[in-house]
Amino acid sequence: MPLTPLGPGPEFDRIRRIAAVLGPRGAQLGDDCAVVEWPGGALVLSVDLALEDVHFRRSWLSPREIGWRAGAAALSDLAADGAEPVGMLTSVGLPPDFGDQALEGLARGLGEVAALVGAVVLGGDLSRAERLILDVVAVGRAERPVTRAGARPGDGIWVTGSLGGARAAWSALEAGRPPDRDALERFAHPVPRIVPGRVLAAAGARAMLDVSDGVAGDARHLAAASDVALDVDLGTLPLGPGVVAEAEKAGQAPAVFAAQGGEDYELLVALPEDFSRNDALALQRTTGVGLTRVGTVRAGSGVSFRYEGAVLDLSGYDHFA
């Protein structure tokens, strides 16, 4: 197999194009993390780019928040594999007006999110740049990394925490309105779900990924990688802070707004049929993070998003759409 199959979209067409050129040298592409077999377990690696005016604006977030977010986004992929973080390598491109104090803020945010998950900053590289860029490699280890492939018909589809909060903050900021305070917190300080990821892996998670582009897109990746179909009931999606108010302004149903909202960095996970709501409550008690059932795996392909009796055709965020 040349790469883990991905869902539709021009961003993912480009990844398929790269994989086709690399051939057998690109066989690892397409999942949240690369997995390198290592004595005593596997080395789990991921890289994540945060680019000014694409992923954030400097007028919206402090340097400390920008550092935190970039680190959290990379660490979130380790969470999706059920991995234990080791550290991060960070390349930073600095624009001329980004001074030493701002750089210290950036480093502080990166260090704080590393500390939160028991990781360190292993190294990095600095360069001059036209816009602020952070490229973060996250390094972790796992005895049994959970990939996107492995969901089976009958499995339940569950999601951690809540969805759409980061998008709610982004929508308000973009429109020049003050965002809901909790929504801004979701956007500025996303918490990588490392502990829930490890607990879910231990509980027998069959397939998992982090919701970086919205469930509408990420569910398709899980379905494609596992070669199954998903039925997702949008009415069951746990809505994040600020979603109802911002969805109304956008003229969308809150559940649709939340399904298309990326960067909450929650986990979407396929769990065996016998994983129950009581098991979900136990996870919430031990980790402080809720787990909501949002769908079911069946034989077939693609994702059916059902909402109030209708089937909707939804897609997630795509950098090249």
Ligand SMILES: [Mg+2]
């Ligand atoms: Mg991911």
